[in-house]
Amino acid sequence: MTAVLNFKSHLSDLFAEALRTVAPEQAATILLERPKQAQHGDYSCNLAMQLAKPLRRSPRDIAQALMAALPASGVVEKVEIAGTGFINVFLTVAAKQSVVRGVLQAGAGYGHIRRGAGKKVQVEFVSANPTGPLHVGHGRGAAYGASLSNVLDAAGYAVTREFYVNDAGRQMDILALSTWLRYLALHGISVPFPPNAYQGAYVRDMAQQISAAHGARYVRAAAEAMHSAPSVEEDADAHLDALIANCKKLLGEDYAYIHNHVLTEQLGDCRNDLAEFGVHFDEWFSEQSLFDSGLVARAVDTLKHGGHLYQQDGALWFRSTTFGDEKDRVVQRENGLYTYFASDIAYHLNKFERGFDRVINIWGADHHGYIARVNGALKALGLDSDRLTIALVQFAVLYRNGEKAAMSTRSGEFVTLRELRNEVGNDATRFFYVLRKSDQHLDFDMDLAKSQSNENPVYYLQYAHARICSVLQQWQGDAAVLKQADVGVLESDYEKVLLQHLIDYPQVIEGAAEDLAPHLIAFYLKDLAADFHSYYNASRFLVEDEKVKQARLALIAAVAQVMRNGLALLGVSAPEKM
RNA sequence: GUGCCCGUAGCUCAACUGGAUAGAGCACCAGCCUUCUAAGCUGGGGGUUACAGGUUCGAUUCCUGUCGGGCACGCCA
Numbered sequence: 001m002t003a004v005l006n007f008k009s010h011l012s013d014l015f016a017e018a019l020r021t022v023a024p025e026q027a028a029t030i031l032l033e034r035p036k037q038a039q040h041g042d043y044s045c046n047l048a049m050q051l052a053k054p055l056r057r058s059p060r061d062i063a064q065a066l067m068a069a070l071p072a073s074g075v076v077e078k079v080e081i082a083g084t085g086f087i088n089v090f091l092t093v094a095a096k097q098s099v100v101r102g103v104l105q106a107g108a109g110y111g112h113i114r115r116g117a118g119k120k121v122q123v124e125f126v127s128a129n130p131t132g133p134l135h136v137g138h139g140r141g142a143a144y145g146a147s148l149s150n151v152l153d154a155a156g157y158a159v160t161r162e163f164y165v166n167d168a169g170r171q172m173d174i175l176a177l178s179t180w181l182r183y184l185a186l187h188g189i190s191v192p193f194p195p196n197a198y199q200g201a202y203v204r205d206m207a208q209q210i211s212a213a214h215g216a217r218y219v220r221a222a223a224e225a226m227h228s229a230p231s232v233e234e235d236a237d238a239h240l241d242a243l244i245a246n247c248k249k250l251l252g253e254d255y256a257y258i259h260n261h262v263l264t265e266q267l268g269d270c271r272n273d274l275a276e277f278g279v280h281f282d283e284w285f286s287e288q289s290l291f292d293s294g295l296v297a298r299a300v301d302t303l304k305h306g307g308h309l310y311q312q313d314g315a316l317w318f319r320s321t322t323f324g325d326e327k328d329r330v331v332q333r334e335n336g337l338y339t340y341f342a343s344d345i346a347y348h349l350n351k352f353e354r355g356f357d358r359v360i361n362i363w364g365a366d367h368h369g370y371i372a373r374v375n376g377a378l379k380a381l382g383l384d385s386d387r388l389t390i391a392l393v394q395f396a397v398l399y400r401n402g403e404k405a406a407m408s409t410r411s412g413e414f415v416t417l418r419e420l421r422n423e424v425g426n427d428a429t430r431f432f433y434v435l436r437k438s439d440q441h442l443d444f445d446m447d448l449a450k451s452q453s454n455e456n457p458v459y460y461l462q463y464a465h466a467r468i469c470s471v472l473q474q475w476q477g478d479a480a481v482l483k484q485a486d487v488g489v490l491e492s493d494y495e496k497v498l499l500q501h502l503i504d505y506p507q508v509i510e511g512a513a514e515d516l517a518p519h520l521i522a523f524y525l526k527d528l529a530a531d532f533h534s535y536y537n538a539s540r541f542l543v544e545d546e547k548v549k550q551a552r553l554a555l556i557a558a559v560a561q562v563m564r565n566g567l568a569l570l571g572v573s574a575p576e577k578m
Numbered sequence: 579g580u581g582c583c584c585g586u587a588g589c590u591c592a593a594c595u596g597g598a599u600a601g602a603g604c605a606c607c608a609g610c611c612u613u614c615u616a617a618g619c620u621g622g623g624g625g626u627u628a629c630a631g632g633u634u635c636g637a638u639u640c641c642u643g644u645c646g647g648g649c650a651c652g653c654c655a
Binding site: 033034035036037040044046049052053058059082083084085086129131166168169170171172237313314315316317326327329330331332333334335337339340341344364365366367368369370371372392394395435436437439440441443445448456457459460462463464466467470471472473474475504507508511515519520523526527530533534536537538540541542577578 | 580581582583584590591592593594595596597598599600601602603604610613614615616617618619620634635636647648649650651652653654655
């Protein structure tokens with residue numbers, strides 16, 4: 001007989017059949033749940049309650065009829081009616097036991113499902129301005145995006161991980177200017193450093209690098225740098241813009257070098273930081289390239305031809321209110337420059353033209369006001385905005401010694417992702433970041449994450465894995481034997497609970513992929529580890545009876561495999577010793 | 579002021595998208611190591627799911643209002 005691997009869909013088929021017999025004209029959705037309590041069986045169906053109203057019969061009555069019409073199945077032990085009309089299904093132990101062999105044979109592939117059917121999904125995340133080190137807010141987006149991408153990958157989607165590089169805007173100019181001013185200072189030229197320029201120590205470092213490599217080549221007179229700039233008190237932004245303009249003019253061709261140097265430097269730092277964090281990208285997409293290829297102009301043109309733009313106060317506006325936005329938005333400023341929004345429209349057009357079936361943007365929660373206009377722009381371009389999902393990630397607040405760790409970008413005194421990783425460790429950092437629903441505020445307790453004690457949930461999971469490895473190590477047997485082990489003796493309550501957990505894993509992947517919720521994996525693994533620890537304390541594995549020993553070892557080896565698979569999705573290591 | 583998100587045990591959070599007696603960890607109390615890792619396990623107390631209505635067989639979940647918190651409301655990126 002062929003083993004049933006997906007009990008849920010198997011049972012779903014059986015109920016569909018019963019439904020056709022009992023009420024062929026009804027098109028109810030068949031929902032199977034895992035009851036919270038064991039006495040309610042392995043799976044529970046509420047179909048009878050759904051049908052009560054349209055059929056004008058009592059739920060228990062309908063449940064009786066459905067139960068009678070349910071086709072026989074080798075994996076079903078018994079079916080019961082309970083409560084107001086739940087139909088509870090109990091599986092045979094033999095059916096559940098077969099999962100052990102399934103897990104061991106599939107190995108790292110266990111939990112990989114075909115739900116995505118190879119559909120192309122793009123996940124764009126982090127996309128921080130390359131103007132300084134990543135901070136803890138970016139860290140959450142990075143951990144979430146990376147884990148989500150892994151989950152989607154496991155669920156059978158073809159995932160492209162992408163970082164959008166904001167290399168075209170004013171922020172990059174400000175960074176170039178900041179670096180140049182620090183460079184001038186190194187050469188004894190004193191220009192007052194604007195308060196809204198980049199203050200961080202890394203700016204001085206870059207100035208030092210440039211000075212070391214090129215000496216005084218980029219030195220210009222202070223007076224010229226400050227030429228006709230309004231005072232900071234008058235208008236700080238205009239002051240900065242004037243300095244940028246002077247910088248570009250004075251350096252001429254050389255400006256590109258400074259600009260490019262700071263961009264390359266910061267992007268490289270960002271890439272290393274993320275790589276150390278286990279976060280990798282398939283594509284680093286340049287904003288500048290959208291201008292170079294003419295796509296921004298083309299996108300704006302398309303909107304214009306569609307009648308979605310109008311001229312007012314010298315600027316070009318997109319009529320986003322047509323699509324439910326609060327107000328219309330400027331795409332081209334009075335000075336002729338495109339806004340960030342314009343390049344973002346082009347970027348999304350590009351995403352769709354690359355043929356992704358689904359596009360997922362992971363944004364910080366502070367960007368939520370931006371969603372309406374982007375969706376509006378897609379619709380105006382005649383694109384299917386339903387293919388775009390914007391997942392908002394709430395802020396993370398760090399707590400150290402029971403107090404909020406300050407996060408101020410202005411003073412440059414924010415906690416960087418790198419500092420956090422160094423202090424807490426990559427595993428705990430990755431895990432803590434995805435331990436919350438992404439749309440939930442995150443209190444990141446650094447003391448807890450650092451503690452090497454029972455308080456720390458990361459160790460709890462890793463410890464379960466290490467314990468299993470240790471037992472298998474002492475057994476000294478051939479792991480291949482376990483794949484063929486006779487698991488018929490696994491009948492205790494502890495064992496049944498673990499079997500059911502193993503069976504659930506692929507469905508957890510499916511749920512996590514569907515809801516874009518990798519935290520579900522973390523919670524699942526915590527449960528699995530808890531049930532293993534209970535089992536460990538209640539039973540021995542290295543027993544005399546060879547058959548029992550092999551069966552139990554096979555079971556815990558399967559648990560370890562699923563722990564490894566799940567932790568890998570979260571980017572957390574599974575050590576064999578602790 | 580307007581819009582979006584949130585409010586669950588003392589604290590930090592779950593709850594399978596509307597299901598059965600709302601669950602974990604931490605903290606607190608009481609136990610378990612001469613046998614595979616005690617970073618573990620077992621048991622206990624702890625709740626009007628912010629509040630008030632509504633929808634229905636059934637609501638922490640959906641709708642309305644009130645209160646409280648977060649975020650966003652540039653020809654910035």
